[in-house]
Structure formats: structure tokens, C-alpha cells
Amino acid sequence: MAFPLFLLRFKRRDFSMNKSWWKVLTVALLLYACIGGFLLPVPALPALQETIRNLYFHVCMWFGMMILFTISLVHSIRYLRTFDLKYDIYARQYAIVGILFGVLGYATGIIWMSYTWADPNNPAFESFGALAREPKLIGAAIALLIYFAYLVLRDSIGDLDKKARISAVYNIFAYAMLFPSIWILPRLLPSLHPGGEGNPALNFSDIDADMRMVFYPAVLGWTLLGVWITTLSIRIRLLQEKKMLPI
Amino acid sequence: MNLRKLLTLLLLLPLAHPALAKDGDGVEMADLMRSNGRIYVVVAVVVLILIGLILYLVRLDRKLRRLEKGER
Numbered sequence: 001m002a003f004p005l006f007l008l009r010f011k012r013r014d015f016s017m018n019k020s021w022w023k024v025l026t027v028a029l030l031l032y033a034c035i036g037g038f039l040l041p042v043p044a045l046p047a048l049q050e051t052i053r054n055l056y057f058h059v060c061m062w063f064g065m066m067i068l069f070t071i072s073l074v075h076s077i078r079y080l081r082t083f084d085l086k087y088d089i090y091a092r093q094y095a096i097v098g099i100l101f102g103v104l105g106y107a108t109g110i111i112w113m114s115y116t117w118a119d120p121n122n123p124a125f126e127s128f129g130a131l132a133r134e135p136k137l138i139g140a141a142i143a144l145l146i147y148f149a150y151l152v153l154r155d156s157i158g159d160l161d162k163k164a165r166i167s168a169v170y171n172i173f174a175y176a177m178l179f180p181s182i183w184i185l186p187r188l189l190p191s192l193h194p195g196g197e198g199n200p201a202l203n204f205s206d207i208d209a210d211m212r213m214v215f216y217p218a219v220l221g222w223t224l225l226g227v228w229i230t231t232l233s234i235r236i237r238l239l240q241e242k243k244m245l246p247i
Numbered sequence: 248m249n250l251r252k253l254l255t256l257l258l259l260l261p262l263a264h265p266a267l268a269k270d271g272d273g274v275e276m277a278d279l280m281r282s283n284g285r286i287y288v289v290v291a292v293v294v295l296i297l298i299g300l301i302l303y304l305v306r307l308d309r310k311l312r313r314l315e316k317g318e319r
Contacts, residue, residue, distance in 0.1 A: 020308075023305075023308075026301075027301055030297055030301070031294065031297065031298075034290070034293050034294050034297055035290055035294060038286060038289060038290045038293070039286065039290065044274040044276050045274060046274050049274060049275060049276055049277075050276055050277045228304060228308075229304065232304065232307055232308060232311060235311045235315065236311065239311070239314055239315065
């Protein structure tokens with residue numbers, strides 16, 4: 001009976017006192033996504049086959065990125081309304097973890113793509129030429145590069161207030177650029193990537209009922225994991241700031 | 248037919264014939280891995296890695312909480 005006791009202790013210390021029930025939810029959802037994602041049935045589709053299970057991981061990274069960038073935008077706006085440097089730190093950390101999710105989404109997409117899109121009858125070089133013209137890939141790369149520029153811009157300004165103000169304004173611009181580069185342009189151009197006609201995986205009619213059972217919890221779980229990581233890095237940052245500034 | 252139309256068709260196919268699609272319809276899935284139970288090896292490895300990462304986060308969380316208490 002040692003294990004349930006451990007759970008109870010965990011609950012008392014971390015679950016109720018510090019209002020971190022959502023961390024328990026994160027763990028539960030991610031365990032469900034990782035177990036159910038491999039074991040629950042999926043539709044058998046040619047070309048995709050079992051790789052369709054990547055939906056629970058690859059697509060969740062992009063959903064997580066979008067949500068984290070949205071939270072970052074909200075904090076940038078809050079900074080501009082209050083000029084409280086705390087919100088500047090929040091916005092920066094959410095943008096960094098959003099970029100991390102985007103890079104992971106990109107990297108996992110590269111692996112998935114090279115097994116489902118690449119034509120085995122073509123020489124590898126020609127296949128790569130076709131893949132490199134994918135509007136979704138170019139759009140996502142532009143979006144991520146704009147966010148990289150956000151970090152470069154921030155760290156190139158020495159003055160604290162100027163840094164916070166300029167980067168908050170730039171963050172709003174970067175968020176606005178997400179819409180043409182990852183939402184609109186890839187849908188106007190022909191692409192191998194699914195979901196060009198609507199919202200990929202969000203649309204009730206283009207995702208199988210069995211997959212929805214895992215997909216939505218997986219999106220929530222991965223996003224909450226991103227939020228958890230971000231709150232930790234924000235707390236580290238705030239501690240650092242407190243040590244540096246004699247408040 | 249270009250590849251995009253083909254892919255769209257393939258994605259929409261199970262909606263038209265869900266019963267057919269569920270049975271496999273000649274598409275090769277990892278049925279062997281399921282029948283001999285090796286899929287559980289994959290799940291065990293993935294879950295263990297996930298648990299390891301989460302335990303690291305929990306440890307970091309507690310350490311930070313201790314530091315924040317010390318600050319006040």
C-alpha cells in the first residue's frame with residue numbers, strides 16, 4: 001500500500017495547497033495520449049498507415065505553439081497597458097517555449113513527410129525539390145524566423161524599458177504575421193499537406209471519431225506541458241531579476 | 248490525378264465507407280506488432296521517457312518553490 005500513500009502525499013502538498021491541479025491533469029492527459037495513441041484503433045489509410053498516429057504528437061506541437069504564442073501576445077498587450085516589467089518576462093518566456101514547440105513540430109513534420117510524401121520512384125534530390133516548394137513548410141519557416149527575430153531584437157537592446165516596449169510591439173507584429181504565413185497563404189496554394197480546405201484536425205468531418213478521442217486530450221495535454229515548462233522558466237527568471245534588482 | 252487530390256480522396260475515403268476502412272481494406276497496418284504484443288514494448292519505452300521528463304519537471308517545481316519561500 002505504499003504507492004497510494006505516495007499519491008496522497010503528492011496530492012496534499014502539490015495538488016490542493018498550491019492550486020496546481022492542472023499539473024496532475026497534464027500528466028494524466030499525456031499518459032493517456034502516449035498509451036492510447038499507440039494502442040487505440042485508427043483508420044487504415046494507404047500511404048499514411050500507422051504513421052497517422054503522429055497526429056497525436058506532431059499536430060499537437062503546432063496547436064501548442066499557436067496557444068503559447070497567443071498567451072505571449074496577451075502578456076505583451078498587458079505590458080503595454082501597465083508598463084509592468086513582469087509581463088515582459090511572461091511574454092518572452094511564452095514566446096520561447098512557443099518557438100520550441102514550433103521547432104519540434106517542424107522537425108517531427110520532416111520525419112513524417114520523408115516517409116509519406118517522398119516518392120520512392122524519384123531520385124532523392126528531385127523529391128527534395130518538390131518538398132522544398134511546399135507552401136506549408138515555407139510559411140511555417142517564415143513564421144518561426146519572425147519569432148527568432150523577436151529574440152534577436154530583444155537581446156540587442158540594452159535599456160530595460162526600451163527593450164520591453166519595443167519587443168512587446170514587435171511581438172504583436174509577429175503574431176499578426178502568423179496569420180498570412182501559416183493560416184492563409186498555405187491554403188491558397190496547392191500542397192501535399194492535408195487540411196488545405198479547412199481547419200486541419202479541428203474539423204469534425206475530416207478526423208475519425210476514434211482519433212478525436214485521443215487527439216483533443218493530447219492537444220490539451222501537450223499545451224499544458226508547454227504552459228508548465230513556461231511557468232517554471234518564468235519563476236526562474238523572476239528569481240534572477242529579484243537578485244539583480246534591489247527592490 | 249495529382250497527388251493532392253489523391254491524398255484528399257484517401258483522407259475522405261473512411262467517411263464514405265467506415266466499415267471498409269476499419270477492416271483495413273488491404274492497407275498494411277502493424278498488425279503483427281499488435282498480435283505478438285511487441286507494441287507494448289514501444290508504449291513502455293515512451294511512457295517511461297515521459298514519466299522521467301515529468302519527474303524532472305516536478306523536482307524543478309519543488310526546488311523553485313523552496314527558493315521562492317527563501318526569498319520572502
